[in-house]
Structure formats: C-alpha cells, structure tokens
Amino acid sequence: MQALSFDEIAGLISAKYAPEMVAPSQGSLVVGGEHLLEVASYLRGTPELDFDYLISVTAVDYRGHFEIVYHLTSLQHSHSLVLKVRCPQDKPVMPSVVSLWRGADLQEREVFDLMGVSFAGHPNLKRLFLWDGFKGYPLRKDYSSGT
Amino acid sequence: MALKTEPFVLNIGPLHPSTHGVFRLLATLDGEVVIDIEPIIGYLHRGIEKLAEEREYQKDIPLCDRLDYVAAMSHSMAYVMAVEKLLGISVPERAEYIRVIMVELQRIASHLLAVGSIANEIGTFFTPFMYMFRERERILDLFDMVCGQRLLYNYMRFGGVSHDLPEEFIPALAKFINQMPGYIDEYDQLLAENEILLVRTKGIGVLPPELAINCSVSGPTLRASGVARDIRRCDPYSIYDRFEFDIPTRTAGDCYDRYRQRIEEMRQSLRIIRQAVEQLPQGKVNSQVPIRVRPPQGDVFVHVEAPRGELGFYLVSDGSEKPYRFHIRAPSLINLTPLREMIIGWKLADAIVIFGSIDIIMGEIDR
Amino acid sequence: MTAAGTISQASALASDWPGNFWLHLLVFALIILAFVILTVIILIWLERRLLGRIQVRPGPNRAGPFGLLQPIADVVKILTKEDTVPGWGDRLVFWLAPLVAFVPVLLVFAVVPFWNGALLADLNIGILYVLAVSSVASVGIFMTGWASGNKYSLIGAMRDIAQLISYEIPMMLSLAAVVLVAGSLSLNEIVAAQDVPYILLQPMGFTIFFIAALAEANRTPFDLVEADSEIVAGFNIEYSGMKFAILYLMEYSEVVFIAAIATSLFLGGWRGPFLPPFLWFVIKMFAVFFVLIWIRGTLPRLRIDQVMAFAWKFLLPLALINLVVTGAQVVFWPQAPYWSLVPINVTLLAALLLLWARFFRLGGSRVGI
Numbered sequence: 036m037q038a039l040s041f042d043e044i045a046g047l048i049s050a051k052y053a054p055e056m057v058a059p060s061q062g063s064l065v066v067g068g069e070h071l072l073e074v075a076s077y078l079r080g081t082p083e084l085d086f087d088y089l090i091s092v093t094a095v096d097y098r099g100h101f102e103i104v105y106h107l108t109s110l111q112h113s114h115s116l117v118l119k120v121r122c123p124q125d126k127p128v129m130p131s132v133v134s135l136w137r138g139a140d141l142q143e144r145e146v147f148d149l150m151g152v153s154f155a156g157h158p159n160l161k162r163l164f165l166w167d168g169f170k171g172y173p174l175r176k177d178y179s180s181g182t
Numbered sequence: 183m184a185l186k187t188e189p190f191v192l193n194i195g196p197l198h199p200s201t202h203g204v205f206r207l208l209a210t211l212d213g214e215v216v217i218d219i220e221p222i223i224g225y226l227h228r229g230i231e232k233l234a235e236e237r238e239y240q241k242d243i244p245l246c247d248r249l250d251y252v253a254a255m256s257h258s259m260a261y262v263m264a265v266e267k268l269l270g271i272s273v274p275e276r277a278e279y280i281r282v283i284m285v286e287l288q289r290i291a292s293h294l295l296a297v298g299s300i301a302n303e304i305g306t307f308f309t310p311f312m313y314m315f316r317e318r319e320r321i322l323d324l325f326d327m328v329c330g331q332r333l334l335y336n337y338m339r340f341g342g343v344s345h346d347l348p349e350e351f352i353p354a355l356a357k358f359i360n361q362m363p364g365y366i367d368e369y370d371q372l373l374a375e376n377e378i379l380l381v382r383t384k385g386i387g388v389l390p391p392e393l394a395i396n397c398s399v400s401g402p403t404l405r406a407s408g409v410a411r412d413i414r415r416c417d418p419y420s421i422y423d424r425f426e427f428d429i430p431t432r433t434a435g436d437c438y439d440r441y442r443q444r445i446e447e448m449r450q451s452l453r454i455i456r457q458a459v460e461q462l463p464q465g466k467v468n469s470q471v472p473i474r475v476r477p478p479q480g481d482v483f484v485h486v487e488a489p490r491g492e493l494g495f496y497l498v499s500d501g502s503e504k505p506y507r508f509h510i511r512a513p514s515l516i517n518l519t520p521l522r523e524m525i526i527g528w529k530l531a532d533a534i535v536i537f538g539s540i541d542i543i544m545g546e547i548d549r
Numbered sequence: 550m551t552a553a554g555t556i557s558q559a560s561a562l563a564s565d566w567p568g569n570f571w572l573h574l575l576v577f578a579l580i581i582l583a584f585v586i587l588t589v590i591i592l593i594w595l596e597r598r599l600l601g602r603i604q605v606r607p608g609p610n611r612a613g614p615f616g617l618l619q620p621i622a623d624v625v626k627i628l629t630k631e632d633t634v635p636g637w638g639d640r641l642v643f644w645l646a647p648l649v650a651f652v653p654v655l656l657v658f659a660v661v662p663f664w665n666g667a668l669l670a671d672l673n674i675g676i677l678y679v680l681a682v683s684s685v686a687s688v689g690i691f692m693t694g695w696a697s698g699n700k701y702s703l704i705g706a707m708r709d710i711a712q713l714i715s716y717e718i719p720m721m722l723s724l725a726a727v728v729l730v731a732g733s734l735s736l737n738e739i740v741a742a743q744d745v746p747y748i749l750l751q752p753m754g755f756t757i758f759f760i761a762a763l764a765e766a767n768r769t770p771f772d773l774v775e776a777d778s779e780i781v782a783g784f785n786i787e788y789s790g791m792k793f794a795i796l797y798l799m800e801y802s803e804v805v806f807i808a809a810i811a812t813s814l815f816l817g818g819w820r821g822p823f824l825p826p827f828l829w830f831v832i833k834m835f836a837v838f839f840v841l842i843w844i845r846g847t848l849p850r851l852r853i854d855q856v857m858a859f860a861w862k863f864l865l866p867l868a869l870i871n872l873v874v875t876g877a878q879v880v881f882w883p884q885a886p887y888w889s890l891v892p893i894n895v896t897l898l899a900a901l902l903l904l905w906a907r908f909f910r911l912g913g914s915r916v917g918i
Contacts, residue, residue, distance in 0.1 A: 091511040138398025164224035200778045303778045305850025312604035378849045381911040531852045
C-alpha cells in the first residue's frame with residue numbers, strides 16, 4: 036500500500052535484471068524488446084509493484100528506430116512508470132502485452148495500423164482505423180499527409 | 183422436433199440511430215440473442231495525430247476541441263496542460279479557477295447528453311433527452327458568454343485562457359448552480375425508479391471490476407464497477423487538490439449503475455464549481471506566452487479526468503515549433519475493449535443499451 | 550345484471566338508414582373512411598403537440614395556427630418522395646403489404662357504433678369480427694418485413710407476429726368477460742347495455758384489454774416492431790412515398806381502432822348526457838388518445854422476452870381469473886346492483902395487481918454462449 040518513487044522502482048528492477056535488459060533513463064525504464072514480456076510480467080506480478088493498469092501504449096518514430104511507450108500505473112499503490120522499448124525500423128516486430136493487460140488490445144492495433152509496428156502474439160492484429168488496402172503508415176515520419 | 187435455425191449477421195451501423203456517430207457493430211444474432219460482435223471503427227478517422235504533428239503547437243488547440251466534440255473544454259485543457267508542462271510555465275491563479283469551472287461545467291453537459299442518450303436507447307421517446315438538453319443548453323449558453331462558441335470553444339491557451347470572464351457570467355453561473363440540483367432531483371424522480379427502466383438496465387451488461395481494470399477502462403464506466411480511480415484525486419492536476427469533493431462509486435457495474443454514476447458525478451461537479459466560484463481570485467487570466475512556442479526537447483505525458491474517462495496527451499518535442507509526436511490516449515476507444523464480453527449473450531435490445539451506457543464519442547475514438 | 554335494451558330501440562338509427570341497403574353501405578363506407586382519416590390527421594397533430602408539451606418544447610407550430618396544418622404538410626412531403634422498391638426484395642409482396650396491413654384496420658370500423666344504430670353493419674358477432682379482422686393486419690406487417698429483404702425489417706416483423714399471438718389471448722379473454730356481462734357480441738348492444746361504463750364494472754378487463762391493445766397496436770412500451778434505437782424503423786424501414794404513407798396511416802388507424810373499441814366496450818360508447826351521442830363518442834376516443842400519447846411520452850420500451858413474459862405470465866392468468874370471477878357474478882348474482890359490484894371488482898383488481906406485482910418479476914437473463 037505504499038507508493039514507490041521512480042528511483043525505488045528502478046532500484047528493484049536493476050537488482051533483478053541486467054542493465055542491458057532494463058536501464059533507467061530520464062524517468063523511464065528502457066527495456067530491450069526481447070525482454071519486454073518478462074519485465075512486464077515481473078512488474079505486473081510483483082506485489083510491491085503491482086502495475087495492474089496499463090494507461091497507454093503508443094509509438095514514436097525516431098527516424099531509424101521506433102520507440103514503443105507504455106504508461107503503467109498501480110491502482111493499489113498509485114505509483115506509475117513509463118516503459119520504453121526500442122525496435123529497429125527494418126524489423127518492426129514487438130511482443131504483444133495483451134496477455135498481461137487486455138487494455139493494450141485496441142492500442143496495439145492502433146500502433147500497428149498507423150505506425151506499422153506489428154505485435155507478435157496479439158490475438159486479433161488487424162487495421163483499426165484505416166481500411167485494409169491502405170498503403171503506408173501515416174504516423175511514420177516518412178509519410179507526408181500532403182498538407 | 184426442434185426447428186432448424188441458423189445465426190445471421192446483422193450490420194448495426196455505421197449509420198444507425200444508436201451508434202453515437204459512425205460506429206459499426208457487426209453482430210451475429212441467434213434470433214434476438216447476440217452471440218458475437220465485432221466493432222469496426224475508423225469512419226471518422228481524420229488523422230488528427232498526424233495533422234497535429236504538421237502544425238505549430240498553438241494551432242493544435244482547435245484540433246483538440248474536435249476530438250471529443252461533446253467535451254471540447256476538457257480536451258483542449260489537457261493539451262494545453264501538456265504543452266505547459268513541456269514549456270515549464272505556470273498558469274495564473276484566476277485562469278486555473280476559470281479552467282476548473284469550465285471543465286466541470288463541461289462534465290455536467292457531457293453527462294447530461296450521456297444519460298439522455300442512455301434513456302433514449304432504452305426507448306423513451308426523447309423525453310428524458312429533451313429534459314437534459316434543457317439544462318445542457320444553459321451550460322452551452324454560459325460557454326457562449328465566455329468564448330462566443332457553443333460546441334468547439336478554442337478557449338484554452340498556453341499559460342491561461344483566451345479571455346477573462348464577462349461581467350454577466352458569474353451571476354448567470356450562480357443562478358445555474360443553484361437551480362441545477364433541483365433539476366437533477368427531477369431526473370431522479372422521473373427515471374431512477376421507473377419499473378421498465380429498472381428491468382431494462384439492472385443486471386444488464388455487467389462489467390466486473392477485474393475485467394475493467396485489465397481492459398484499462400476508465401471514467402464513469404470504471405467507477406460504476408466499483409473502482410475508485412479518478413485522476414482528479416489519484417494524480418491531482420491543476421488545482422483539484424484545493425476542493426472538497428467525493429469520488430462516487432457504484433458496486434454492480436451494470437447499465438443502471440453506469441447511468442446512476444453519471445448522475446452522482448454531476449452533483450460532485452456542481453460542488454466543485456460552487457467552491458471554485460467562491461474562491462475565484464482576481465488577476466490575470468493569461469501569462470504572456472509567445473504565439474510561437476518552441477518547447478525544449480523531451481517528452482511529456484499528461485492525463486486528466488475527462489467526462490468519458492482518463493484522457494492523456496503524450497507529446498514529444500524535438501525543440502522545433504511543431505510537436506514531434508502527438509498522441510492522444512482516448513478514453514472512449516479504450517473503454518470499448520471489454521465490449522464483447524459485456525454484450526454477447528444479451529439480446530439485441532440490451533446490446534444497444536450496454537453500448538450506450540459506455541458512452542462513447544466517435545470523434546475521439548477515430549481521431 | 551343487465552340486459553341489452555335499456556335504451557329504447559326507438560331512438561336507434563334504422564339499420565338501413567338513409568333508406569336502402571346499398572345506399573347505407575355506401576354512405577357508411579364514406580363516413581368511416583372520412584372519419585378514420587380525419588381522426589388520424591388530428592391524432593398525429595395532437596400527438597406531436599402533446600409530446601412537445603411533455604418534452605418541454607413547443608412542438609410543431611409553424612404550419613397554420615398552432616401547427617394545425619403540420620400533418621397536411623407532412624402528407625405532401627411524404628407523397629412527393631420517390632417511391633422506391635428494394636431490388637433484392639419481393640416486389641409483388643412489397644406492393645401488396647401496405648394494403649393488406651391497412652384494409653383490415655379499416656374494416657374493423659364497420660361494426661363500431663358512432664351513435665345508437667349508426668354503424669355500417671350491426672353484426673351479431675361484432676366482437677369476434679373485430680378480433681378476427683384486426684389480426685389480419687399483422688399479416689400485412691409480416692409481409693412488409695419479409696418483402697423488404699432487410700434484416701431489420703425481418704426482426705421487426707417477427708417481433709410483431711410473436712407479440713400479436715401472445716397478446717391476442719389475454720385480449721380475447723378480457724373481451725369475453727365483457728360479453729358475459731353485456732350478454733351480446735354486438736358492439737351496439739354492448740354500448741346500449743352500459744348503464745354504467747364497463748370500465749367501472751370490469752376494471753380488470755379494461756386494464757388487460759388496454760395493455761394488450763397497446764401491444765397489438767405496437768405502441769410504447771411495446772413498440773418493439775419499430776424500435777428506433779434498436780432496429781431503426783423496423784418493418785417499414787424500406788418503404789417510402791405513398792406506401793410509407795399507407796403504413797403510417799395504418800399504424801395510426803390502429804390507434805384509432807383501439808380507442809374506438811375501448812370507448813365502445815368500456816367507456817360507454819356514444820352514451821352520455823347533454824351532448825349529442827357522436828360527440829360523446831369522439832370525446833371519449835380522444836381521452837383514450839391522450840392516455841396513449843401520455844404513455845408514449847413517458848415510458849421506455851420493454852425487451853422482447855419481457856414483452857412475451859408479461860403477456861403469458863402476468864396478463865393471461867389475470868384475464869382467466871377475471872373471466873371466472875365475472876362468470877360467477879353473472880351466474881350466481883345476476884341481479885347485483887352496480888353500487889355493490891363496482892367496489893367489489895375495483896378492490897379485486899387492486900388486490901390481484903398488487904399480488905401479481907409482488908410475485909412477478911421481469912428478469913434480465915443472459916444466454917450462455
């Protein structure tokens with residue numbers, strides 16, 4: 036029942052995982068893509084962390100790599116955490132966290148639709164807003180809306 | 183001898199009286215029973231995130247109004263708060279109070295529309311709807327007074343609001359907040375105990391709290407399931423820590439509770455507005471922020487309690503005058519996640535009521 | 550209790566007024582047509598104005614004084630619309646359906662007495678005829694649903710048939726009790742027998758009849774056939790132009806028909822002091838309209854399984870009890886004075902309604918998938 040500060044959470048994580056798997060950086064945890072599910076289930080399942088509520092999933096195109104941003108919070112302890120996962124532009128595949136938080140379902144579909152990052156293990160990975168034949172991914176920086 | 187039957191697919195929407203815009207629900211029906219649904223969205227997709235990334239920060243405020251056009255104040259407030267956080271500027275006291283008054287008025291207006299539409303979907307021929315619009319009109323008139331607009335206000339600015347309140351606003355607002363509790367009681371008299379409304383909503387479309395949390399449901403829909411998560415309380419923003427108000431919750435998480443939840447929240451909003459009007463200080467309503475802002479590099483996530491739930495803005499700045507990434511965490515979209523579990527097994531008529539009780543706005547879902 | 554004929558037969562209109570069988574038929578056919586259409590027009594105006602009042606808005610007030618010409622404007626608008634037939638529908642049935650739906654409703658008025666003896670045909674099986682003919686309208690509605698080739702229409706049409714079959718039974722039983730009391734099936738004689746309106750003598754019969762009639766005419770809270778929030782407009786979704794106008798006319802004629810039957814059987818029909826009989830008939834009909842519009846303006850809609858459960862579990866047992874009680878009263882206490890029967894029956898109604906309301910629950914049941 037105690038809110039942990041970011042440093043305490045980062046400390047807990049650093050104690051458990053090697054720095055190349057998870058590294059704290061500017062108020063967020065940067066996780067390696069292949070370790071995401073492991074770290075996420077640790078965050079979700081550990082009682083003193085208990086991140087049971089996934090606020091938001093989104094992706095940013097940093098020209099060269101994508102960064103998937105997860106905002107987590109714990110209803111019990113009311114502390115929150117930002118997870119950032121990088122994935123290379125030429126192989127935009129990420130593990131899906133839908134098995135942990137179903138709230139990611141539509142948001143991962145949205146990222147898939149607009150940013151072109153696919154999520155392995157997502158139960159229903161289809162385009163969300165755009166139609167099936169749509170070419171390109173509008174939120175990528177190399178896509179111009181023509182305005 | 184059993185009759186040979188087979189399920190059939192009914193395409194509800196995108197143009198349908200109860201889809202709150204252009205939402206399409208592909209329902210598989212076995213007689214009247216919904217055995218499967220597939221929500222299909224995107225008919226109102228305008229690419230607002232992309233548009234916003236191609237415009238200067240200041241020009242994105244009107245775009246934010248157009249997300250949830252029933253709660254435009256809340257959306258533009260969340261956006262300007264995010265940019266203020268990026269810029270690291272503070273807002274004058276008076277402007278904070280004005281913002282809270284506007285946003286809470288907006289919450290009442292939005293909940294009035296929500297409750298009215300739920301009643302409409304249960305089949306009352308527009309009567310509760312018109313009653314609620316009577317009061318909603320008064321709120322829109324108040325908005326009209328401060329910013330000359332009734333739907334898309336464009337009132338929030340970085341570092342404050344665009345205009346100070348006109349002289350006639352506070353008396354009109356005081357009159358409204360004195361009358362509104364009586365109106366809410368009137369709705370309760372007319373609706374809360376109505377036998378048919380009870381049998382149509384009680385126990386229908388139950389959303390268990392565990393599922394609601396797992397699906398990241400937020401707002402009145404989450405609180406009706408018994409989870410007291412309200413950003414105004416658990417992560418106070420603006421000046422909400424100065425006001426006394428309760429976070430009402432319900433226990434059953436059915437359609438009836440989602441309707442009652444909104445009624446209770448209107449009462450709490452009135453409490454906040456009353457306190458804000460009493461404490462309203464004099465002073466500037468806008469700190470001088472240049473028209474073209476260039477926030478330093480970095481990212482920021484700001485979330486507020488919008489009428490439909492947790493509204494978040496995730497902004498990434500690369501130091502230029504346009505946002506590098508502009509993401510909206512839209513409550514309406516994410517509240518749709520458990521829709522299938524809530525609807526299947528119920529009758530077609532229930533499906534419409536359950537869908538309506540989540541209260542979505544397509545402008546925010548499709549963006 | 551009472552026998553038909555307390556009203557002197559001399560005051561009745563001759564059965565071949567104005568003088569000849571064929572002339573009588575022609576005159577009354579025209580009267581009925583004019584009466585129904587005129588009443589429907591007034592009813593539409595009244596409904597929109599009253600709904601406006603109930604919904605804290607003015608209602609139509611632009612066309613003519615008090616918006617009185619609004620129905621005319623509506624008719625002109627509807628008739629100038631393009632008359633479309635869905636390509637995937639059943640063309641012939643689609644054309645036929647509005648007529649099949651409308652004509653039976655009109656036919657019912659043949660046995661409705663506007664005043665003493667003023668009716669097209671004083672059939673001695675009047676009530677039976679009413680029940681039989683009015684049910685045919687549902688065939689028309691089902692035809693619209695089928696021929697439109699639209700799933701919403703089909704759902705609406707199926708609901709109508711289910712609703713009709715269920716509510717026909719309590720309605721019939723409640724009318725049977727009236728027949729027992731009046732001792733006749735002819736509507737004119739039943740009116741003549743009502744020294745006290747049967748709503749007082751048969752309060753339960755009236756309640757059951759009224760609810761069942763709401764369901765038969767697809768009025769709120771049983772308007773599932775055209776439930777706008779679920780199935781958009783139900784059976785008439787594909788109709789436009791003249792055919793839609795006829796369906797619209799049919800719906801409102803059904804309302805007029807309910808009001809006419811309720812007036813004749815329970816409210817004393819054309820009987821009443823001072824005013825001319827026809828005026829009494831119309832006044833009572835409009836009183837029924839008012840209640841119908843009031844219900845429409847205030848009640849939500851039931852769900853289909855609740856509608857069914859309400860007919861079979863709530864109305865049917867009550868109708869049976871009412872029939873038995875009425876039968877017993879007629880057989881064992883035929884000379885009972887009104888002042889003793891009225892309070893007894895009203896108390897019985899209140900007691901039974903309370904009892905049933907206590908034990909009867911409309912549940913929401915989820916089907917396991």
